[in-house]
Amino acid sequence: MAPSSFFLAFFLLSCVSATDFPVYLNNFTYVCDPSRLSDLGLDVSNFVFCNKSLPLEARAKDLVDRMSLSEKTQQLGNSAAGVPRLGLPSYEWWSEALHGVTSSGRGTHFDQAVPGGTSFPTVILSAASFNASLWKNMGQVVSTEARALYNLGRAGLTYWSPNINVIRDPRWGRVMETPGEDPFVVGTYAVNYVRGLQDIEGQENPKDLNSRPLKVSSCCKHYAAYDVDHWYGVDRRGFDARVAEQDMLETFLRPFEMCVKEGDASCVMCSFNKINGIPACADPRLLKETIRGDWGLRGYIVSDCDSVQVIVENNKWLGDSPEGGVAQAMKAGLDLDCGWPYLSYYSNYTLNATKIGRIKEADIDKALINLYVLLMRVGYFDGSPSFKSLGKDDICADVHIELAAQAAREGIVLLKNDNATLPLSSNTFKNLALVGPHANATEVMIGNYAGPACRYISPIDGFSAFAKVQYAMGCADVACASGSLMTPAMDLAKNADATIIIVGLDLSIEAEGRDRVDFFLPGHQTHLVNEVANVAKGPVILVVMASGTIDISFAKDNPKIKAILWVGYPGQEGGRAIADVVYGKYNPGGKLPVTWYPADYVDQLPLTSMQLRPDDELGYPGRTYKFYNGSTVYPFGYGLSYTQFMHQITTKVNSIDVKLKSRQYCRDLSYEEGEYTTPQCAAVLVSDMSCDKQFEFEVDVEVRNTGSVDGSDVVIVYSRPPRGVARTHSKQVIGFERVFVPKGQTQNVKFVFNACKSLMVVERNGYSLLPSGIHSIIVNDDEASTPIQVNIH
Numbered sequence: 001m002a003p004s005s006f007f008l009a010f011f012l013l014s015c016v017s018a019t020d021f022p023v024y025l026n027n028f029t030y031v032c033d034p035s036r037l038s039d040l041g042l043d044v045s046n047f048v049f050c051n052k053s054l055p056l057e058a059r060a061k062d063l064v065d066r067m068s069l070s071e072k073t074q075q076l077g078n079s080a081a082g083v084p085r086l087g088l089p090s091y092e093w094w095s096e097a098l099h100g101v102t103s104s105g106r107g108t109h110f111d112q113a114v115p116g117g118t119s120f121p122t123v124i125l126s127a128a129s130f131n132a133s134l135w136k137n138m139g140q141v142v143s144t145e146a147r148a149l150y151n152l153g154r155a156g157l158t159y160w161s162p163n164i165n166v167i168r169d170p171r172w173g174r175v176m177e178t179p180g181e182d183p184f185v186v187g188t189y190a191v192n193y194v195r196g197l198q199d200i201e202g203q204e205n206p207k208d209l210n211s212r213p214l215k216v217s218s219c220c221k222h223y224a225a226y227d228v229d230h231w232y233g234v235d236r237r238g239f240d241a242r243v244a245e246q247d248m249l250e251t252f253l254r255p256f257e258m259c260v261k262e263g264d265a266s267c268v269m270c271s272f273n274k275i276n277g278i279p280a281c282a283d284p285r286l287l288k289e290t291i292r293g294d295w296g297l298r299g300y301i302v303s304d305c306d307s308v309q310v311i312v313e314n315n316k317w318l319g320d321s322p323e324g325g326v327a328q329a330m331k332a333g334l335d336l337d338c339g340w341p342y343l344s345y346y347s348n349y350t351l352n353a354t355k356i357g358r359i360k361e362a363d364i365d366k367a368l369i370n371l372y373v374l375l376m377r378v379g380y381f382d383g384s385p386s387f388k389s390l391g392k393d394d395i396c397a398d399v400h401i402e403l404a405a406q407a408a409r410e411g412i413v414l415l416k417n418d419n420a421t422l423p424l425s426s427n428t429f430k431n432l433a434l435v436g437p438h439a440n441a442t443e444v445m446i447g448n449y450a451g452p453a454c455r456y457i458s459p460i461d462g463f464s465a466f467a468k469v470q471y472a473m474g475c476a477d478v479a480c481a482s483g484s485l486m487t488p489a490m491d492l493a494k495n496a497d498a499t500i501i502i503v504g505l506d507l508s509i510e511a512e513g514r515d516r517v518d519f520f521l522p523g524h525q526t527h528l529v530n531e532v533a534n535v536a537k538g539p540v541i542l543v544v545m546a547s548g549t550i551d552i553s554f555a556k557d558n559p560k561i562k563a564i565l566w567v568g569y570p571g572q573e574g575g576r577a578i579a580d581v582v583y584g585k586y587n588p589g590g591k592l593p594v595t596w597y598p599a600d601y602v603d604q605l606p607l608t609s610m611q612l613r614p615d616d617e618l619g620y621p622g623r624t625y626k627f628y629n630g631s632t633v634y635p636f637g638y639g640l641s642y643t644q645f646m647h648q649i650t651t652k653v654n655s656i657d658v659k660l661k662s663r664q665y666c667r668d669l670s671y672e673e674g675e676y677t678t679p680q681c682a683a684v685l686v687s688d689m690s691c692d693k694q695f696e697f698e699v700d701v702e703v704r705n706t707g708s709v710d711g712s713d714v715v716i717v718y719s720r721p722p723r724g725v726a727r728t729h730s731k732q733v734i735g736f737e738r739v740f741v742p743k744g745q746t747q748n749v750k751f752v753f754n755a756c757k758s759l760m761v762v763e764r765n766g767y768s769l770l771p772s773g774i775h776s777i778i779v780n781d782d783e784a785s786t787p788i789q790v791n792i793h
């Protein structure tokens with residue numbers, strides 16, 4: 001989506017005047033408002049599409065049938081023209097709300113009257129909370145602000161968020177936008193954030209889900225296998241991701257499947273890249289057959305901004321003309337084409353494509369009906385009385401800002417804490433030296449697809465609530481090209497009770513259109529940390545503000561650096577959250593959602609190789625905790641607390657019996673050579689199984705807080721396939737839960753799993769199999785485990 005915010009800012013400054021913002025219906029009017037129509041000289045009773053007692057699909061069809069072919073084609077781009085003679089206003093489809101409503105979409109703007117919205121931490125940090133109810137809560141707050149902005153005429157009802165591409169490789173420039181490297185965690189984030197944005201309380205499960213009313217529409221993107229932006233000249237616009245079916249099903253598609261099937265998202269956005277030679281937005285198997293057919297999408301499919309143009313101009317796919325490209329995409333199932341800044345291939349070329357017979361008018365109608373049914377579901381045609389009262393006071397409301405602070409506190413990960421140096425006591429540590437390029441971070445904390453924010457609480461602001469703060473950046477900026485500013489920072493450290501060093505990256509290093517090439521801190525940042533730590537009088541606390549995966553082994557191993565915190569890009573309240581954690585007002589419980597590889601990882605395999613499994617021939621290590629078995633700086637799921645937790649599995653898991661029915665049979669499963677004997681019946685095909693209750697099993701985990709302070713713990717449950725199954729994951733996340741446990745107490749966490757989903761492996765050819773034999777259920781880093789036997793007979 002959208003070029004980097006740099007370009008967007010440039011574009012907004014240079015080409016758009018205030019009057020260029022889209023005009024939405026506002027002042028609580030709606031398309032079928034009788035008085036609005038009569039002001040236009042139209043009579044609502046003539047319009048079947050306004051008859052609320054008819055099914056939405058019939059209404060949408062009536063509207064589309066009233067349009068001429070040329071009018072129809074003007075509605076297929078993100079800036080839909082509307083049809084004045086039918087009382088249908090123009091509509092800008094493109095709004096964004098990745099972690100707060102933001103002006104990064106064409107459809108949303110802020111101004112003096114409404115200067116900003118609540119800006120939550122970037123997604124990678126909220127993901128680290130492993131708290132599904134937080135994710136849903138954030139979605140609810142964001143959609144409340146979105147509805148308020150819509151009422152004020154400053155935003156649309158259709159949001160192209162969240163970004164749920166799995167982080168296959170942390171060099172990707174958009175890691176901050178996503179919920180991590182595990183497909184199940186990413187999918188769970190998607191389900192909860194989407195439900196927070198879309199669901200209207202009490203109306204989640206109506207009889208007819210096709211007409212379920214929505215608070216706003218949410219869109220899961222970018223479908224699929226998209227996580228190369230710009231790396232050594234390889235650009236997403238021409239990139240052909242070569243993806244094995246196994247990786248496609250196991251990793252790249254899974255979050256999207258969860259988003260549509262469990263989240264009931266009303267939109268999916270297809271990506272720029274090709275997949276095995278076919279542009280994602282022109283592949284009928286991926287769009288029509290999978291999203292609509294297999295998963296049953298209720299909603300629309302939109303292109304990433306310009307990807308239809310890219311199909312023709314960059315990919316030169318099939319050597320097609322613009323009309324041909326438009327036809328391919330529409331036939332594949334693409335309903336709406338986003339063009340950036342103004343150009344939409346659909347609105348320009350669909351008319352001629354129809355005239356020359358490449359597209360049937362019926363295909364256009366189908367796309368438009370999908371679009372109008374959706375706009376009816378968000379109340380655009382009939383109004384939304386329940387959101388009528390939302391207005392300016394609901395944007396940046398205190399409770400929203402508090403949730404932004406809470407999300408940051410919950411996400412922050414404590415990576416090191418020698419001798420329980422943290423938390424600092426404000427009685428002892430009264431004079432702080434705050435140094436490093438992010439010591440006074442403000443906008444940096446909100447990352448991309450963000451802002452303007454309600455306000456910024458910088459680290460200086462945050463720490464000033466606990467201590468007297470003295471501040472020296474030590475570097476001119478994040479690039480830290482020179483060491484010449486180190487001395488003042490060192491001088492402060494020599495005298496302070498404690499020294500906080502805040503280092504990291506920003507959008508000049510990692511961003512849309514900008515992948516990383518190494519895992520080091522830029523320029524002299526490492527040097528600065530070492531020099532300051534060397535002379536500091538008091539304890540040194542290192543705070544890393546970046547998406548993650550930085551090789552900070554130097555700090556991990558340096559005894560002078562007592563504690564390390566990873567804070568992602570912590571959002572508008574970031575400085576407060578960091579200080580609350582350092583001074584013990586909040587006990588950190590976040591866990592890393594991405595593996596932190598050592599720096600030499602980048603030399604071992606190119607960003608452009610899509611495979612997750614190791615390749616011995618090419619010498620590639622695997623990717624993510626599931627397939628990488630080398631050393632790490634910090635592993636996936638890592639994170640400390642100010643207290644200690646003990647875990648115990650208290651249920652005895654029964655074995656699972658699969659009795660083969662007449663049409664089922666034993667499937668082969670390859671085993672590694674050596675000591676392993678292949679079981680008599682190695683596996684059964686999951687799609688042959690009923691997958692009902694008889695395959696469920698319960699796992700109860702007891703969490704005991706054995707330390708001296710209250711705290712929140714994240715219980716991550718993994719399954720591990722039977723020993724010897726060849727080329728499969730070493731383990732996979734099957735469930736997680738964040739729980740609060742007061743000191744000295746225990747909490748029980750109950751999980752219910754289904755063997756079909758939780759014990760399956762994806763075979764080389766893409767089939768999901770349930771292997772027989774002894775699987776393991778593991779809690780966190782092998783702290784507790786229990787075997788579970790699968791018998792197939």
Ligand SMILES: *[C@@H]1O[C@H](CO)[C@@H](O)[C@H](O)[C@H]1NC(C)=O
Nearest residue numbers: 025026027028151152153154
């Ligand atoms: C909304 O209505 C009020 C009063 O009728 C008017 O003053 C205001 O300009 C309208 N706002 C917009 C955005 O049309």
Ligand SMILES: *[C@@H]1O[C@H](CO)[C@@H](O)[C@H](O)[C@H]1NC(C)=O
Nearest residue numbers: 044045047048051052053054
């Ligand atoms: C709306 O549709 C219903 C069902 O077809 C019909 O009975 C009713 O008369 C229609 N209302 C109007 C105002 O046309």
Ligand SMILES: *[C@@H]1O[C@H](CO)[C@@H](O)[C@H](O)[C@H]1NC(C)=O
Nearest residue numbers: 131133134137712738739740
């Ligand atoms: C999860 O997040 C919610 C906020 O939505 C918070 O109230 C709750 O305390 C969090 N749970 C834990 C265990 O931290």
Ligand SMILES: *[C@@H]1O[C@H](CO)[C@@H](O)[C@H](O)[C@H]1NC(C)=O
Nearest residue numbers: 322342343344345347348349
């Ligand atoms: C539309 O197509 C015409 C003819 O190819 C081209 O000149 C023009 O730039 C296009 N405009 C847009 C907005 O796509």
Ligand SMILES: *[C@@H]1O[C@H](CO)[C@@H](O)[C@H](O)[C@H]1NC(C)=O
Nearest residue numbers: 322348349350351352353355
């Ligand atoms: C559509 O076709 C007409 C007639 O062939 C041509 O004049 C016009 O430029 C075409 N429009 C676009 C956008 O290509």
Ligand SMILES: *[C@@H]1O[C@H](CO)[C@@H](O)[C@H](O)[C@H]1NC(C)=O
Nearest residue numbers: 417418419420559560561562
């Ligand atoms: C903790 O402190 C003790 C004594 O003060 C010291 O011997 C030990 O090495 C310290 N441990 C760490 C990990 O710094």
Ligand SMILES: *[C@@H]1O[C@H](CO)[C@@H](O)[C@H](O)[C@H]1NC(C)=O
Nearest residue numbers: 439440441442443458460471
């Ligand atoms: C911190 O940054 C803010 C905003 O950029 C600036 O106004 C303020 O002066 C800075 N504070 C210090 C102590 O430099």
Ligand SMILES: *[C@@H]1O[C@H](CO)[C@@H](O)[C@H](O)[C@H]1NC(C)=O
Nearest residue numbers: 614615616621622628629630
């Ligand atoms: C890691 O995987 C490689 C490649 O499959 C294998 O050769 C090696 O033995 C494994 N190392 C460990 C420690 O398991």
